[in-house]
Amino acid sequence: MTAPLFNRLALIGVGLIGSSIARAARAQGVVRSIAATARSAATRRRVAELGLADQVAETNAAAVEGADLVIVCIPVGACAEVAREIGPHLMAGATVSDVGSVKGSVVRDMAPHLPAGVHFVPAHPVAGTEYSGPDAGFAELFVNRWCILTPPADADLQAVDRLKAFWRALGANVETMAPQHHDLVLAVTSHLPHLIAYTIVGTADELAQVTRQEVLQFSAGGFRDFTRIAASDPTMWRDVFLANKDAVLEMLGRFNEDVSALTRAIRRGDGEALFNHFTRTRAIRKGIVAIGQDSPSPDFGRPHPDLPHEPLPRPYAGEGE
Numbered sequence: 001m002t003a004p005l006f007n008r009l010a011l012i013g014v015g016l017i018g019s020s021i022a023r024a025a026r027a028q029g030v031v032r033s034i035a036a037t038a039r040s041a042a043t044r045r046r047v048a049e050l051g052l053a054d055q056v057a058e059t060n061a062a063a064v065e066g067a068d069l070v071i072v073c074i075p076v077g078a079c080a081e082v083a084r085e086i087g088p089h090l091m092a093g094a095t096v097s098d099v100g101s102v103k104g105s106v107v108r109d110m111a112p113h114l115p116a117g118v119h120f121v122p123a124h125p126v127a128g129t130e131y132s133g134p135d136a137g138f139a140e141l142f143v144n145r146w147c148i149l150t151p152p153a154d155a156d157l158q159a160v161d162r163l164k165a166f167w168r169a170l171g172a173n174v175e176t177m178a179p180q181h182h183d184l185v186l187a188v189t190s191h192l193p194h195l196i197a198y199t200i201v202g203t204a205d206e207l208a209q210v211t212r213q214e215v216l217q218f219s220a221g222g223f224r225d226f227t228r229i230a231a232s233d234p235t236m237w238r239d240v241f242l243a244n245k246d247a248v249l250e251m252l253g254r255f256n257e258d259v260s261a262l263t264r265a266i267r268r269g270d271g272e273a274l275f276n277h278f279t280r281t282r283a284i285r286k287g288i289v290a291i292g293q294d295s296p297s298p299d300f301g302r303p304h305p306d307l308p309h310e311p312l313p314r315p316y317a318g319e320g321e
């Protein structure tokens with residue numbers, strides 16, 4: 001438990017990320033109270049049923065009243081509209097942050113609507129699963145994951161430090177960087193892998209000479225891990241690719257060059273080129289496991305069994321799996 005860092009946390013959007021923040025902030029005692037809201041009445045009702053917040057507000061404007069920390073946890077494409085709505089209702093001295101997977105567009109879209117005297121410190125917790133909604137969150141989601149803050153150059157240092165302390169209390173490691181640099185790094189580490197997964201699962205699905213039954217039956221051959229990533233929320237990922245267009249196109253260009261090089265090696269029977277390439281990539285995987293960013297156990301990408309966590313509620317598992 002940590003002494004409360006903030007008096008009142010307002011969460012706009014209570015899906016996987018928002019509900020995980022609510023659960024973790026409660027568990028760690030880092031805020032005195034939580035107000036939350038979501039776009040639909042159904043989600044607001046579910047948030048109340050789950051007891052994720054002390055107050056479930058009907059509107060975004062009502063949720064931020066009296067909050068000294070506001071975290072916007074919605075798809076990045078909706079951030080401009082929400083910032084416009086909450087701007088006039090923010091408390092002087094409040095810190096406003098977000099969790100969006102793209103930072104340049106969030107800064108561009110939100111900053112103009114936030115009044116002077118409010119500290120805007122965008123953030124991106126690099127943690128997630130393929131599930132969505134308030135039932136999908138869990139308090140340990142951020143443990144040993146990175147949270148990247150992209151404060152503007154003239155940001156109030158005390159506000160930045162307080163938000164860093166908040167994320168550290170939730171178990172995250174904190175890094176700061178410029179929004180454009182964040183977007184380039186995440187384009188290669190997250191956005192491109194998702195695009196590849198979306199592509200390959202679609203390609204397999206369209207192969208007429210391979211039946212859907214065979215694709216499912218023999219999925220352990222590598223395809224299965226792609227299907228997990230390709231099950232991620234369509235709205236969130238549509239917004240990510242639209243918002244991070246330039247960096248994704250840049251990385252996609254490089255990726256296509258590398259695919260061409262491997263294609264050539266296969267066509268020419270150049271086993272040495274293939275072997276050298278695969279040896280290099282295997283070392284990268286070993287490095288990721290060595291720094292604790294994934295487990296060597298075969299539950300690829302799932303929450304680590306060696307980390308303390310409650311059983312992950314998977315309300316949608318029955319529908320999708």
Ligand code: NAP
Nearest residue numbers: 013014015016017038039040043074078100101128132133
């Ligand atoms: P999610 O589970 O789908 O939840 C999204 C929440 O935002 C819901 O409460 C939804 O309300 C609300 N919302 C959606 N559209 C809205 C709008 N136009 N105005 C107001 N509220 C709206 O999404 P998530 O996975 O938590 O992702 C939220 C943000 O976190 C995204 O920006 C994403 O890029 C970022 N992020 C996601 C992950 C991940 O792995 N999922 C990881 C890191 C960062 P309703 O339920 O009522 O529609």
